[in-house]
Amino acid sequence: MTRPPFDARLPFRQSPGARKAVSLTVRLAASLALLVVSLFPNLPRLVEQFPRILHPERLVDPHFPGSDRALEQLQAELAGLPQDATLKSRVKAVEAFVKKHVSYETDWNLFYGNLHDWPTPAEVWQRKSDDCDGIAILSASLLQRLGVDATLEYNAFHCWTKIRQSQLSVGGAVKGPTSSREDGSVDWLSLAQDLFKARTWTEGLSFPIWRLVLSALAVPIPWLVLRPRRLAKRLEPQTLKKRDPLPGVPRASSSAR
Structure with missing residues (x-):
């Protein structure tokens, strides 16, 4: 058969x-x-990002490796402020400190082509360069180390540091709805809606x-x-023997003309 x-x-x-x-x-x-x-051509780095994408607010760490050295330098610059300096003055001083030590650079230039990346504050401080999310994570970490209640706030194309219980921010807050909750976690519904807005794609033209x-x-x-x-x-x-074209019909001889 x-x-x-x-x-x-x-x-x-x-x-x-x-x-x-x-x-x-x-x-x-x-x-x-x-x-x-x-x-995301840097696939190993992308795999590392999965837990960070789900909970970017957990990247804020006031005691990150290297934070003691960063705090020493920050306090040296804060020493010029008066004893009764307002919260706004301290926040602005931290913002100036981060801008002084961390230069802006896109993720695709830092992480071998990956479109987006959530770094740790230790990575930002060691590399001394990152984009808005890295700067916001480092700023929030340093502010928390100083006792300021800071967290992340972001939308589909920008991230900044928010000071809870105040109208202050670090990194250029964007007016309008955000994709983050009060504690800095992701609001997935708002993020999905934000992805369909024109401003999200116009901001990405630098890619x-x-x-x-x-x-x-x-x-x-x-x-x-x-x-x-x-x-x-x-x-x-490939079968060694071809099937007959029709059952019961003899196959023609190869010598037949």
């Missing part, structure tokens, strides 16, 4: 609906994988154009190139 072709024995080859479902799933998975790699083009091409490529049915056909094992 002749065995059916290899691809015919595969489950997704049994019905047109199943074939379409598998083809759609394979292409969607391939598009998503290419998109992630194009936006390299060639990276944007590459990311845009990552989505249609699998739909143009990947053919699951052709792949299954190529995987079909």
